[in-house]
């Protein structure tokens with residue numbers, strides 16, 4: 050290996066108190082060692098709320114990526130030969146350490162990602178839950194014995210780890226999108242190379258430190274930071290990598306799927322969404338309004354499964370719009386570290402420009418701005434806060450009705466019949482999550498079955514949980530994460546035909 054010694058910690062002292070005096074880890078983790086880039090280049094990590102540089106992480110390239118794959122490959126056989134219970138103990142220990150350090154990890158996440166502290170704390174618990182669940186589920190990864198057609202034969206089906214897994218994660222959930230993949234990968238006996246998003250590498254590195262403290266053997270988890278292209282290309286060129294698990298945009302997912310074809314990798318892709326949220330005349334309106342706020346404005350709307358377009362039946366349209374507007378007006382925008390803030394900054398300027406262009410497009414096509422529709426100035430902060438917004442009279446031509454806005458914008462349209470609602474909800478290239486609210490049990494089953502989405506929230510806007518299969522259809526991706534289905538993604542089936 051050509052690594053320089055671990056980079057000097059360049060944490061800005063002013064951020065120390067915000068992370069409870071803990072040194073920020075800024076080096077990458079390869080084969081159990083904290084390493085720097087061969088040429089000394091670094092990447093700045095900035096707080097989106099203030100534009101201040103929090104830290105500089107190592108910008109690794111192709112050579113270091115190969116080293117990370119090498120470390121994962123070498124650690125593979127030993128890790129795979131441990132028992133599921135041994136692996137489970139270590140994975141669960143990592144979850145316990147994350148919970149122990151929830152406050153520090155949550156502050157770190159808010160600093161690099163911007164989400165309100167309460168949401169960041171919630172994400173750490175959510176992230177740990179994937180590890181706990183996988184730690185147990187690994188023990189239930191069973192093979193089969195199938196009756197053979199000859200008396201002197203036996204057919205055995207074994208489940209074995211896929212092998213070295215490349216995990217590429219997004220900035221919107223810097224911890225949970227890692228553990229959702231890491232938990233089942235480790236439990237199934239795979240070793241991993243994690244490439245976190247450039248905007249939010251610090252949470253990933255902090256998880257890496259805790260993994261070392263948990264006693265997960267060297268090389269089982271490798272975490273490399275840097276620019277996507279050289280790292281990704283080196284991963285896809287290396288035949289020792291056998292699996293890609295990616296969460297991010299449909300555009301990037303499509304590109305990675307092409308690159309993964311070179312070595313015919315197993316792939317799991319959790320991509321973009323454009324969730325419809327349907328409110329029928331017979332819905333419990335209190336629940337529908339509360340759920341609409343929670344579903345739309347979580348993480349300032351920067352969530353793949355958050356509601357993107359609301360369809361409300363004619364009989365309750367005016368009531369829903371006015372009650373939703375009141376709830377939205379009560380949301381507090383500001384720095385995620387400030388008490389009571391519910392909407393933090395957008396991740397970067399490009400995100401702000403996209404939100405503004407969607408609003409401009411909607412209003413130019415007849416959308417009625419009911420609440421918001423403008424930037425919010427937060428004293429002493431970056432110009433990156435957008436008011437939670439409600440646009441009524443959405444039409445299918447509007448960008449908000451077709452593209453992921455990834456911001457705090459709720460466009461609403463009126464519909465008349467159940468079949469119209471289903472047709473309009475399904476009129477999307479995406480198929481990740483959909484929501485609807487009704488008190489009619491027969492309609493509930495009918496609509497749930499008709500929606501062309503991988504996840505359906507029926508009177509529920511918070512479907513994410515460790516034991517459920519999370520994933521989409523159409524352009525929203527391939528494969529499922531969470532629950533026992535996730536174990537399938539990280540295990541290979543081997544058939545042994547045994548002649549006695």
Ligand code: SIN
Pocket residue numbers: 221222225351352353354355513
């Ligand atoms: C996402 O959709 O961006 C992840 C959110 C979740 O796991 O609930």
